[in-house]
Amino acid sequence: MLFTSSELITKIVINEKTQNALKLYGVVLKPLVLLLTIFTGIFPKNYEPPPGGFYFEINDVSPVVQDDPLLFDYNVEERVNDFVAAAVSQANITRTNHIMFTMGTDFKYQYAESWFRQLDKFIHYVNKDGRVNALYSTPSIYTDAKHTTSESWPLKTDDFFPYADQANAYWTGYFTSRPALKGYVRLLSGYYLAARQLEFFIGRSSVGPTTDSLADALAVAQHHDAVTGTEKQHVADDYAKRLYRGYAEAESLVKLSLACLTESASISGCDSPKTKFEQCPLLNISYCPQSEVDLSHAKSLVVLLYNSLGWKREDVIRIPVISESIVVRDSEGRVVESQLLPLLNASTTIRSHYIKAYLGISPSAAPKFWLAFPVSVPPLGFTTYFVSTAKQTDSASSMSTLYSPQVTEKSTTKIGPGLVKLLYNADEGRLSFYSNSRSKVNAVVEQSFSYYTGQDGNGSDPQASGAYIFRPNGTYPIKSDTQVPLTVLQGPILDEVHQQINPWIYQITRVFKAKEHAEFEFRVGPIPTDDGTGKEVAMQITTAMMTNKTFYTDSNGRDFIKRIRDSRSDWELQVHQPAAGNYYPINLGVYMEDNSTELSLLVDRSVGGASLVDGQLELMLHRRLLHDDGRGVAEALNETVCVDDECAGLTVQGKFYVRIDPKGEGAKWRRSFGQEIYSPLLIAFSEQDGENWINSHVGTFTAMDPSYSLPDNVALLTLQALEDGSALLRLAHLYETREDKDLSTMANVELKKIFPDKKIGKITETNLSANQERAEMEKKRLKWKVEDSQSAEMVARGGPVDPSKLIVELGPMEIRTFVIKFDYIFLRV
Incomplete structure (x- = not known):
């Protein structure tokens, strides 16, 4: 009898005799292995002690072992029988005669002595009884005991999602719960990867800033009640605070590293560099004081871009600026084509609200424009660009182009300066068609929004929708507000379509000249709850593809697993909740295919997703609920943000990306662009007077062989x-x-x-x-x-x-x- 859990990694290699035989025929194989990644099992009920009263926390109700025969409540025999009965019950459904009890659960062992005093007694008296042998164990002891039996084990190659502990209690809500925190963890994970590289390049400090604090905060945030969103609100706030503190120290390290690398090609002895680099952690809400500067008086904004990927990267960056007379040059002094996009009211509103909420200040004025320009950055390296005010000697073609927003009046609108085009039905305010002139893909594609109302748990079945559980009580489409026409911004680098879907959903769709996908930036919130119901907001991409209930979701961003709606490969499934029972975790992306095409959808954070209708993919974007689901959080998933003591529901901003390819060709984009999503370019800013930067600094750098x-x-x-x-x-x-x-x-x-x-x-x-x-x-x-x-x-x-x-x-x-x-x-x- 063992009190611990276990996991094992094992592999079986083709034997030497077989390898030698193949060599006789001139065949040389790379090592081939059969991978069994986890040796594991499932407990009869959960990860707690077995039924029968074996909880020994302070003031617990389980009867302790009373082994003084002079006392009237002497119960050794009774307690031993309870223990043996629990062991036999579990052994009857477990292979071999070795089983494991996990003695403990959430929020236990606050006073460990009360547990171990009873466990000591159980081990003593159970072994004295002789029917069962009990001992304290380790994972290796348990695993060795299983292995020595020479038992043959079944092989499971898929996972256990979706999981439910009751007919109407699918644990698929937490795939999306707290999407803002999920996004923050993902963002800082990519930042941490880049910061560690820079720390390696200049040498680890024994006294200065390091990446350790960020590593610790990210590690804590991987707890199963942290990044899943199944913690209390004050705990989520604490995770976010720890992450920010870790970021702040890593940011200091990044500033120092970039200064060292730009001031000299040789970093040896880099102690106190003079160059000051700044970063913009709120760039996503168009707040970047470093780029919102007056560039008159011969000043230039230095924009450094670090690429943490191992291959060259072509991208487009966007930074807020205040002037419309802008010229962008690379480190060789060559003019780079650029584009200005006006900052619209929806962006300035969210900017001012959340700056006040997070920083406690009210910026005097918002920048007028987004400056967008293409960049090229070497692997494990950086490139420098310079933004300055246009001079009289600059030609009009060298300056950033500004295109005024157009309010659509036509029945259809087409956007896309490159190979990919999107067609919109302006009358209905929705996407209607996707085409790629290179791959010859042409497809009817529609996007829609809906929300599920959360079950309140007041009916005959008290299960509510909450942080863990997704239990909808109806689905309601969200129709685009045709009273608010589409706003279209078009230019040589990218096109944008701005949509006010309803008063609390706003979306910007971008199509780039040099990219073959569409980028969707959504803002959802504050989700209204004035009607007394919680809501779970989803987005659907619908096509005419014949997908036969089948789609594919990633497993922790690695392999993709085939999913079939209302079906499991290794048991006969009964789905009691058609939506919740077919939701899966999406970390990297999801795709579906038919005989000719495949549609891929990638995400910037972990969310829940499904294909509830053939030819359709769905993502849940945000959840705001008013009832607890009874799984330990003990409070509703109702995130709010307060400014001047006035609180409203949290607005979540994020992105997802869509591409359609001929069948069999989508993996290249999913894998390569998936890495770009996870590891965005690190952007840092500095200032220069005149044009002396290029003469005194390194403009480009790669840690790898340049070739x-x-x-x-x-x-x-x-x-x-x-x-x-x-x-x-x-x-x-x-x-x-x-x-x-x-x-x-x-x-x-x-x-x-x-x-x-x-x-x-x-x-x-x-x-x-x-x-x-x-x-x-x-x-x-x-x-x-x-x-x-x-x-x-x-x-x-x-x-x-x-x-x-x-x-x-x-x-x-x-x-x-x-x-x-x-x-x-x-x-x-």
Whole structure:
């Protein structure tokens, strides 16, 4: 009898005899492995002690073991029988005669002695009874006990979503709960990745700012009641505060790193750089004092863009400015085409409200324009651009173009300065058609909004919709307000369509000249609750595709899992809630396909999604509810923001991205652009007087060999300076087997070109979490018997790294982690 849970990673490798036989015929295989990622089980009810009264928190109602025979409530035999009965009951539905009890649950062990005093007694008297052997355990002891039985185990290759603990209680609400916090965690995760790289480039400090505080805050925010949104409001506020404090220290590190890297190509001895860089954490609501400056008197705004990806990146950035006479130049002094977009009332309203809420100030005036211009940034490096007021000598063609907003009066409106075009039915105020002239895709596409009313729990079934549970009590379409016509902004770089869907939903759709997808920026809130009902707001993309109930959602941003509406592959399903019972977590994206095309939808944060109708994808964007769902939060999911003691529901702003490709061609965009979403360009600002910056600073930088970039199917997940001067490097193959005909192949990464200025002295491969050498871990791997092992796919995996060649091989979906020691150590002090 064991009191702990367990997980195990194991793999089965093609044996040496088979490899040698194949070599006789000139066949050399990369290592092929059968991956069983988790050895696990499911408890009969939940992750708490078994039924029968085994809770021993202070003032708990479970009877303690009273082992003094002189007292009238002596109960050793009774309590032993209860324990044995619980063990036998669980053993009857568990393979082998080894079982596990998890003695504890949420909010327990406030006073551990009360637990362990009783557990000690149970172990003593149960073992004395002899029918069951009980002991304190560890995961490894439990796993070894299971393994020694030589049992054959079933293999499960999908997941357990959606999960429900009762007929009307699907735990699919938390996929979207607190979408603002989810977005903040995602944003700072990408920032942390970039900050760690910059910390590595200049050397880890023993006394100055580091990325450690942000690492700690992000780690805490991964708690299952944190990023899921199933915590109390004051706890969510505390998570956000910790994240901001972590960001503030990392921001100081980033400022120092960028100053060091721009002031000299050699960073050795960078102690007190003079250049001051600033960043704009509220750029998403058009607030950036660093860019909203007067650029007269020969001043220029220096815009530095850092790219944390391992390949060159082409993008378009947007910053708020106050002048309409603007010229943008690159670090070589060449004019860059740029475009001004007027800042409309919807943006200035949310800007002023949330600046007052978050910073406690009221800015004197809002900027007049968004300045947009294309940028090109090398891998693991930066590029610098300069924004200045146009001079009399500048030609009109070199200045930013300003196009006045157009209020549509025609029945149809087409936007898109590049290959992708969107057609709008202006009379109905909605999207109607999508086309791509390169791929020859032409598709009827409509977008709509709706909301579910949350069940209040007052009927015969008291289950309410809440932070965990999604239980709708009706679905209501949100019709576009045709009284507010579409506003269209068009230019050489991007087009925008602004839609006031209803008084509390606003959307901006962007199509870029150089991109083959559409970007949708939504603002939802404050969700009204004056009618006494909570609401859960969703968005639908509807096509004529014949999808046969099938769609695909990502698993933690990695492999995509096939989903079939109202169906599970390994048991007969009864769905009591047609919407909630078909919702899934969406972390990277969701897609659907038919015989000719596939439609992909990517997200900027974790949300819930579904395909409730053939040819349609749905995302839940925001939830505001008025009742608790009885799963431990003990308060309603009702987020508000207060300004001057006046409180209103939270407005959530976010983005999703849509693209339609010929069937089989969408994976390239999902994988590559998915990395860009997760790791946006880091933007920093400085000022220069005159034109002396280029003469005294480095305009462009890459940490890699200038002629090299990572393969298109490989992402750099981690580049981190460790305390001893070594580096932690983590590389990931982005594609699944057979996902793409060109990129689902073995990839090679040349470490000498990632670190061209350093000599690698020693490279050690570790497990994923870098706390154990892979060689030692391999010795401890257990080989398990698997039922129907032919159903498990053999996949290629990279071999050992040759220390002379220093080339890392990666098979599809493989992640490899290394600790690298260089022949010299540079520490910043």
